[in-house]
Amino acid sequence: MARIPTNTTPPARPVQTPKPAAPGGPSREDEILMREIDEAVRQDDTAAFFQRYGLPLGIAIALVLLGMLAYWWWDSSREAELEAQSEAIVSALDSVDAGDYAGAEAKVDPLIDEGSVGARSMARLLQAAAALEQGEEARAVELYAAVAADEAAPGPLRDLARLREVATNFDDRAPEDVIARLGDLAVPGNAFFGSAGELVAIAHLEAGNRERAGTLFGEIAQDEAQPETLRNRARQMAGLLGVDAIEDVEQLLEREREREQALSPATGVIGAGRAAAVPPQ
Secondary structure (H helix, E strand, C coil), X not given: CCCCCCCCCCCCCCCCCCCCCCXXXXXXXXXXXXXXXXXXXXXXXXXXXXXXXXXXXXXXXXXXHHHHHHHHHHHHHHHHHHHHHHHHHHHHHHHHHCCCHHHHHHHHHHHHHHCCXXXXXXXXXXXXXXXXXXXXXXXXXXXXXXXXXXXXXXXXXXXXXXXXXXXXXXXXXCHHHHHHHHCCCCCCCCCCHHHHHHHHHHHHHHCCCHHHHHHHHHHHHCCCXXXXXXXXXXXXXXXXXXXXXXXXHHHHHHHHHHHHHHHCHHHHHHHHHHHHHCCCC
């Protein structure tokens, strides 16, 4: 019996023909060619850019990095330097507290030429204070004047130096000079109003201007921001010059009683103890 022949060959797959390009548009081969051309153009542009600007750009980036590193190094060095200057000033203050004025001056002496503006001013002020403690008033005045004349120094330190300069040799100055030097500080609201105002008021008094002196003493007496001892002196001087600087008598008396109790607390304790020790009659 004859077998029926079987066909073992798989059916052929249908041939996929490329889709025809849209009418009026580029063909698929043209699109591929255009992409390749665009990629080549971009590569050429990139190569041309780096060929033209690569070296300057690299130098610029290197300079930026070097600048950042230099600033970081400078900032670290500056911080360490300022810390060392602060330690020198603190150590000098410790020497002053210990009575070693010569040692204090020696510790801050390098800051006069090598320190920052603030450190230089603080060093001169400290040396001036040490000179006063050693009786060298002329040298102290010279140091105070140097700080006051240093335009790079902080304003508050210059004002303090000017005030200390005038206070140190006040007796050797003409009243007009004192008023000219401290007049701008002797105004209510200024940080140095109390001390400068008292000196200027005394200068006005010596110059024969009793009215202006009394007014200034009265302003100091009424300024609650000033120390009580200074206000009391100013109040007494204002009263002697005919200026009433007392706003509330009862409040003043109460404040004086509190001040006396605060200054002599032991007196009340001792008095109470003595009273308790005395036997009743």
